[in-house]
Amino acid sequence: MTGPFIWWHSRYDDQVHAFPLAQITEVGRGMLAARCHHATPRDLIVDTADGMRCFRCLLLVDAVESPARVTPAW
Numbered sequence: 019m020t021g022p023f024i025w026w027h028s029r030y031d032d033q034v035h036a037f038p039l040a041q042i043t044e045v046g047r048g049m050l051a052a053r054c055h056h057a058t059p060r061d062l063i064v065d066t067a068d069g070m071r072c073f074r075c076l077l078l079v080d081a082v083e084s085p086a087r088v089t090p091a092w
């Protein structure tokens with residue numbers, strides 16, 4: 019899954035995850051699945067990027083959006 023992501027706080031596990039924008043705009047979707055596959059009810063999403071970011075989301079989103087940061091070993 020690729021595309022624009024937004025960092026939102028999940029009260030479900032008290033971490034900030036990267037959620038795909040496409041899911042957020044989907045009408046009638048009760049559960050949102052973050053990039054790391056953390057699933058949380060929409061009601062528990064807080065519209066803020068403040069807090070501890072999910073390590074898996076950081077790795078996965080960073081790999082997609084910032085390929086230039088990957089330095090070859092040679």
Ligand SMILES: [Zn+2]
Pocket residue numbers: 034035036052053054055056072073074075
């Ligand atoms: Zn996550």
